[in-house]
Amino acid sequence: xxxxxxxxxxxxxxxxxxxxxxxxxxxxxxxxxxxxxxxxxxxxxxxxxxxxxxxxxxxxxxxxxxxxxxxxxxxxxxxxxxxxxxxxxxxxxxxxxxxxxxxxxxxxxxxxxxxxxxxxxxxxxxxxxxxxxxxx
Amino acid sequence: xxxxxxxxxxxxxxxxxxxxxxxxxxxxxxxxxxxxxxxxxxxxxxxxxxxxxxxxxxxxxxxxxxxxxxxxxxxxxxxxxxxxxxxxxxxxxxxxxxxxxxxxxxxxxxxxxxxxxxxxxxxxxxxxxxxxxxxxxxxxxxxxxxxxxxxxxxxxxxxxxxxxxxxxxxxxxxxxxxxxxxxxxxxxxxxxxxxxxxxxxxxxxxxxxxxxxxxxxxxxxxxxxxxxxxxxxxxxxxxxxxxxxxxxxxxxxxxxxxxxxxxxxxxxxxxxxxxxxxxxxxxxxxxxxxxxxxxxxxxxxxxxxxxxxxxxxxx
Numbered sequence: 016x017x018x019x020x021x022x023x024x025x026x027x028x029x030x031x032x033x034x035x036x037x038x039x040x041x042x043x044x045x046x047x048x049x050x051x052x053x054x055x056x057x058x059x060x061x062x063x064x065x066x067x068x069x070x071x072x073x074x075x076x077x078x079x080x081x082x083x084x085x086x087x088x089x090x091x092x093x094x095x096x097x098x099x100x101x102x103x104x105x106x107x108x109x110x111x112x113x114x115x116x117x118x119x120x121x122x123x124x125x126x127x128x129x130x131x132x133x134x135x136x137x138x139x140x141x142x143x144x145x146x147x148x149x150x151x
Numbered sequence: 152x153x154x155x156x157x158x159x160x161x162x163x164x165x166x167x168x169x170x171x172x173x174x175x176x177x178x179x180x181x182x183x184x185x186x187x188x189x190x191x192x193x194x195x196x197x198x199x200x201x202x203x204x205x206x207x208x209x210x211x212x213x214x215x216x217x218x219x220x221x222x223x224x225x226x227x228x229x230x231x232x233x234x235x236x237x238x239x240x241x242x243x244x245x246x247x248x249x250x251x252x253x254x255x256x257x258x259x260x261x262x263x264x265x266x267x268x269x270x271x272x273x274x275x276x277x278x279x280x281x282x283x284x285x286x287x288x289x290x291x292x293x294x295x296x297x298x299x300x301x302x303x304x305x306x307x308x309x310x311x312x313x314x315x316x317x318x319x320x321x322x323x324x325x326x327x328x329x330x331x332x333x334x335x336x337x338x339x340x341x342x343x344x345x346x347x348x349x350x351x352x353x354x355x356x357x358x359x360x361x362x363x364x365x366x367x368x369x370x371x372x373x374x375x376x377x378x379x380x381x382x383x384x385x386x387x388x389x390x391x392x393x394x395x396x397x398x399x400x401x402x403x404x405x406x407x408x409x410x411x412x413x414x415x416x417x418x419x420x421x422x423x424x425x426x427x428x429x430x431x432x433x434x435x436x437x438x439x440x441x442x443x444x445x446x447x448x449x450x451x452x453x454x455x456x457x458x459x460x461x462x463x464x465x466x
Contacts, residue, residue, distance in 0.1 A: 020213070020214070020217060021217025021218070022217060023216075023217055024213075024217065028213075032213075058213075058214040084232055084333055085228040085229065085230075085231045085232035085235075085333045086228065086231050087220070087223075087224045087227030087228050087230075087231065087279045087280055087281075087282075088227075088277070088279065088280035089219060089220065089221055089224050089279050090276075090277040090278055090279065090280065091199075091203065091221065091223070091277075091278045091279065092203075092219050092221060093200075093203050093204040093207045093216075093219055093221055094200050094201065094203075094204045095204065095219060096219030097200065099219065100219075101277075102219065104218050104219070104220045104224055104228070106228055106232075106327060106328055106333065114328040114329070114330075115328055116211075116214070116215045116218060116220065116228075116326075116327055116328045117218060118218055127235075128231055128232060128234075128235030128236075129235065145217070
């Protein structure tokens with residue numbers, strides 16, 4: 016069985032996603048880092064934007080501390096998420112400068128840009144896992 | 152037209168200007184003398200939920216779509232970022248919609264010809280906070296066409312040709328989370344710079360602009376990224392009615408995507424059609440007096456494709 020990211024998917028995933036999701040199920044949120052120039056990427060990718068011959072990338076664990084940069088509350092959702100609306104989609108900047116788009120859950124009042132959040136891994140079922148933000 | 156060579160061009164919502172640029176280059180290279188550029192879209196064949204789902208796929212399908220971020224949602228992320236950074240308010244967003252409906256009501260080719268009040272615009276049903284239904288462009292059927300030809304042949308077709316003085320193109324990351332800033336469209340800045348350079352003008356030489364107001368926040372971003380306003384000052388300028396006819400820079404006085412409608416592939420060409428009317432003084436009660444330089448700004452997806460065109464009556 017190959018592991019998949021998120022609640023829905025529209026394509027056959029490459030092995031990178033399987034490896035990423037396997038670690039996500041183990042509560043590890045991994046980005047990839049170029050072995051040549053140390054450039055970090057999240058979500059993970061298989062090759063560096065800076066064009067090296069070796070194409071060598073390795074996993075590293077990303078910071079869980081995040082700051083909210085922008086958010087929206089989706090009321091009119093795509094079909095795939097219609098039964099979940101309203102929900103908050105947020106972009107957070109991690110302590111290491113990488114940005115992540117994910118749901119922000121567990122909030123009791125309107126989110127505020129600049130608020131501190133935590134990035135958490137969540138197993139959905141035996142095949143799927145996702146990450147999400149929660150307020151600190 | 153069977154038998155005439157054809158080509159299909161696609162750049163999401165920037166398809167219309169992409170087609171004009173394609174035709175321009177076919178003519179400039181000497182490959183063709185004249186090209187008829189036609190944009191058409193029929194979007195009402197599916198309901199809004201299906202259209203929303205299809206358009207949401209314009210984003211990152213692998214890492215961002217799984218969170219159910221709709222297309223309005225992506226622009227809403229930019230809106231909350233802009234609001235936090237510059238103090239832009241919901242009232243300023245809504246004022247864009249009020250203006251565009253004001254002019255759309257006067258445009259017999261507009262899809263939704265009705266005025267709205269600021270109060271109605273502020274209280275409408277939520278789509279993707281802070282954007283409500285009066286912040287979102289329409290799902291429209293529509294079409295537009297322009298005939299492009301060589302300068303030496305133009306007078307054969309019309310006594311009053313319009314000239315393409317400048318073209319600029321820009322792009323940005325597909326994934327929203329890859330962007331350094333959420334409160335600007337880098338592609339618009341790049342495209343505007345090269346279009347102004349090619350036309351030999353500056354932002355303040357533009358008399359009238361058609362900008363890609365797929366959402367109200369998009370018009371505010373465009374006002375800044377095209378160089379009409381400093382970053383963070385477009386919102387107050389909208390409230391001050393500086394983008395109405397008679398203001399500093401009249402914008403979308405045909406109703407824009409918000410009221411005229413947004414049949415995706417036709418939009419960029421419809422902007423050219425409107426600017427032609429304005430530059431020839433044929434826009435009746437929507438006429439910008441003495442308009443001689445017009446700018447068209449057309450954005451595909453969330454800024455992955457941006458085209459800026461400068462049109463004039465020539466010398």
